[in-house]
Amino acid sequence: MVRRSGRRPGNQDTKTSILEAARRTFADKGYDQASIRAIAGEAGVDPALVHHYFGTKEKLFLAAMNAPMNPAELIPKALAGPREGAGERLIRAALGVWDSPAGSAALAIFRSAMSNEWTARLLREFVVTQILRRAVSELVLDPAEAPLRSSLVATQIAGIMVARYVLRIEPLASADPEIIVAAVGPNVQRFLTDPMLEVFPLN
Amino acid sequence: MVRRSGRRPGNQDTKTSILEAARRTFADKGYDQASIRAIAGEAGVDPALVHHYFGTKEKLFLAAMNAPMNPAELIPKALAGPREGAGERLIRAALGVWDSPAGSAALAIFRSAMSNEWTARLLREFVVTQILRRAVSELVLDPAEAPLRSSLVATQIAGIMVARYVLRIEPLASADPEIIVAAVGPNVQRFLTDPMLEVFPLN
Structure with a gap:
């Protein structure tokens, strides 16, 4: 039949x-x-x-992953433009997703990854291969430094998720996104492109 | 009887x-x-x-809280010394607890707070009243700026917990603590004591 x-x-x-x-x-x-x-x-x-x-x-x-957005589109768009503002643009893009209706899906994946080892592995693969690897490629970082630099960026982005959306620590939880961009962007920029000689000594 | x-x-x-x-x-x-x-x-x-x-x-x-350490002892000890190294000393103290046998208890509280609203509230109270408030007091920060500054510090510290201990993103997960102190310390210092004029404009 x-x-x-x-x-x-x-x-x-x-x-x-x-x-x-x-x-x-x-x-x-x-x-x-x-x-x-x-x-x-x-x-x-x-x-x-x-x-x-x-x-x-x-x-x-x-x-x-039930990913609420596609990093293949989001990351190149966020990182387009001059190298020196990349940190701010990355934080603005993350807050743009998390403050949008798609944010609750992202929050649900994040929460689940914190208590479930398999979801944690999936989220790590997502963060490393879909987000950080793309950011490294867009910014053409030194391959010897890129893995540590991008995992440092991950600490700052994940920390905003925890403090603003999960623990809801004030005044961060209610802060205007642009205040957070101005406060955190330069720190992400340092992780991305600052020489950081104590971390990466010249050979 | x-x-x-x-x-x-x-x-x-x-x-x-x-x-x-x-x-x-x-x-x-x-x-x-x-x-x-x-x-x-x-x-x-x-x-x-x-x-x-x-x-x-x-x-x-x-x-x-089943707290594995007492912030009343830890924070003043970590922040004693010159103001300019406070960020590095705070990160060193956090890694000292988390990399020690007490770290698994801290990790358990953190994981639980991510998926349980009541534990999240307890952890927020712990972070705000026992850790951040003490740090603000030790460093004598401007009261108008201290709440946002200290919640920004919380993002960076919580983010290390997530990326190093929960998601275990490499090379951060296996990095020597002093590499993380050198990489992240200056960013925490900026949150604590940098003027950050875009965030806190002069009146």
Whole structure:
């Protein structure tokens, strides 16, 4: 019997199985090592079906994360422009997402990652491969320094999430976003592009 | 029947009831508004018994938080010395606790606060009244600027907790503490004592 094309009852279950397999595989192997083939195998479906439903590995990862925004669009846009304002623009972009309706989804992922080891691994892969790696590439940072610089940037961005949105420490929680951009932006800029000779001594 | 003094079976239950009442009251009213009297009332015991078991309100709060260290000792010690190195000394003190055996208790409180609203309120009260308020007082900051400055410091310290200990982003997660002190200390110093004219315009 040949089925007609169109909406089939099994589709949603299949998509859910693929997303669950993707979450397990990305958390277990890390983003770079997780292949569409491995995820398809874990879900018990053909790799072509994964491509059909989700497109690229990157798009599948964003779907598996329930990511409320696409860093592939957001990061280059945020970092376009002169190098010296990059820190402020990065903080402005983060606050733009978190203060928007999409912010509650981001907050939910963050909270879950704090108490669940597998979600923590997924969030780490998301932050490292989708956000920090893109920022490093846009700013053309020294490859020897980029990993530590970008993980320092992660501390400052994650800390705003905790203090402003989770613990809601005042006056930060109610502060105008531009006050936070002016206060925190230069610190992020230092992590990104300052020589920091005590951290990266000249050879 | 008059009981003999000494260890009674009911003691541990009474202490547990007082601690539970203290957690509810501190989270509900905030540290400043929560009185020993109110906590005793919530636990259904005499206030004198609360003082007998726990001493001061501050000591009761630390017991209720399962705090692995006492900020009343740690913060003045960390901030003693010249004003200009205060940021580095604060980060060194935080890493000293978190990298020690007491760190796992601190991490457990932090994780719990991320997913539980009541624990989040307790942790906020702990951070604001026991850590930040003490730091502000030691450094004699301008009272008009101190709340925002200290909540900015909280973002950077909380962010190290997230990136190094929860998400374990490398190379930060394995970095020597003194590298982190050198990298992050000056940023904390800026939050504490830099004029930051874009944030605090001169009147």
